[in-house]
Amino acid sequence: ATQSAVQLEDSLIARQLVDANAAALPTVYENLDAPISAERRLRAGGGKRNPDGTIELHLGAEDGQEIPDTEKGKIDVFYRDTATGPWLPLLDGVTVVAGQIHILDPANNHRALRFYQIRSRP
Numbered sequence: 001a002t003q004s005a006v007q008l009e010d011s012l013i014a015r016q017l018v019d020a021n022a023a024a025l026p027t028v029y030e031n032l033d034a035p036i037s038a039e040r041r042l043r044a045g046g047g048k049r050n051p052d053g054t055i056e057l058h059l060g061a062e063d064g065q066e067i068p069d070t071e072k073g074k075i076d077v078f079y080r081d082t083a084t085g086p087w088l089p090l091l092d093g094v095t096v097v098a099g100q101i102h103i104l105d106p107a108n109n110h111r112a113l114r115f116y117q118i119r120s121r122p
Contacts, residue, residue: 066100077117
């Protein structure tokens with residue numbers, strides 16, 4: 001099995017991953033634009049669903065620059081399995097590689113729906 005390439009697609013409701021053959025993946029990402037400084041924001045750059053069902057999402061600075069070390073510890077990732085449920089912290093699977101945030105969520109395996117949210121602390 002190969003990794004399916006997916007892209008982020010914006011809508012008025014939410015931003016969701018859409019795979020290469022245009023079949024919508026059920027994982028929805030909300031509030032991916034999080035400020036990392038007064039001038040710079042995070043922007044989701046892409047993601048993929050792996051054969052084992054895990055989701056990978058890569059976030060980077062909107063201007064394409066690396067996320068500075070001073071900002072890396074200020075970024076929190078949350079998830080929920082229903083559209084109205086409480087946001088829970090994603091404690092594992094968040095790393096920073098070459099100035100980009102990588103989220104690997106093994107608990108997402110083939111779930112019907114999962115929401116993600118990115119927040120930054122001052």
